[in-house]
Amino acid sequence: MNPAIRERKLVVAALVFAAPDLVLLTRRRPDQPMPNLWELPGGKVEPGEDPRDALAREITEELGCGATVGAIDEVVFHRYERFDLLMLVYRCTLVGPPTAVEVAALEWVPRARLLDYEVLPADVGLVTRLAQSANRG
Numbered sequence: 172m173n174p175a176i177r178e179r180k181l182v183v184a185a186l187v188f189a190a191p192d193l194v195l196l197t198r199r200r201p202d203q204p205m206p207n208l209w210e211l212p213g214g215k216v217e218p219g220e221d222p223r224d225a226l227a228r229e230i231t232e233e234l235g236c237g238a239t240v241g242a243i244d245e246v247v248f249h250r251y252e253r254f255d256l257l258m259l260v261y262r263c264t265l266v267g268p269p270t271a272v273e274v275a276a277l278e279w280v281p282r283a284r285l286l287d288y289e290v291l292p293a294d295v296g297l298v299t300r301l302a303q304s305a306n307r308g
Contacts, residue, residue, distance in 0.1 A: 178254040183226040184213035184294075185263040186244050189279050194301060195265075196288060197233060197274040207275065209288040211260065211297070222259050230263070233273045237266030245300075249293035256293050281305070 187195040196209045214229040216222050223240045230238035241262040249256045271277050280288060282305030285298045 180254055180256050181216045181222070182214060182256060182258045183216055183222050183229065184211035184258055184260045185226055185230060185238060185240075186211060186260055186297075187238075187263050187265055192281050192283075192305065193279040194282060194285060195269065196278055196280050196285075196290070197271070198276040198278075199291075200273075200275045205291055207289075208291050209278075210291045210294050212269075212274070212277075213258075223261065226261055226263065230265070230269075234265070234269035234277065235267075235272040236269050239264045239266060245297055247293055247297060251292070258293055260297060 185195070189195070195212060197212045198209050199206055201207060212230060212233050213226055214233070216225040220228075226240050227238050230236065241264070243259055244262050245260040247256075247258040247260060249258070269277055282301050285302040285305075288298070290298050
């Protein structure tokens with residue numbers, strides 16, 4: 172394989188709010204890559220899968236509830252050491268209460284406290300933007 176051609180992964184993430192100030196974060200399991208870091212819920216888009224369908228599936232698998240997938244809030248590109256990540260971040264509303272099914276934990280985090288959580292490198296910019304918007308009042 173040509174080293175100039177890098178693997179690119181397409182993933183989806185849910186931006187879920189409980190009231191205007193609380194954002195849902197999930198914690199990766201210890202057996203996953205980048206263990207115990209926090210992230211927005213979501214995951215990989217399978218080949219041929221619609222990204223919105225992938226996000227609804229991931230929410231069901233990870234949090235044991237349904238989701239209404241809304242509009243794209245942000246598109247994130249992040250270059251990891253071994254691959255490039257393209258993440259579509261959708262605004263979502265959960266259908267039913269979330270539980271930690273395939274994640275280590277979940278928390279509703281006040282925007283102003285988001286920077287207190289160690290998040291995945293690809294999520295840093297988005298989490299920073301959300302935290303700063305809390306400080307603007």
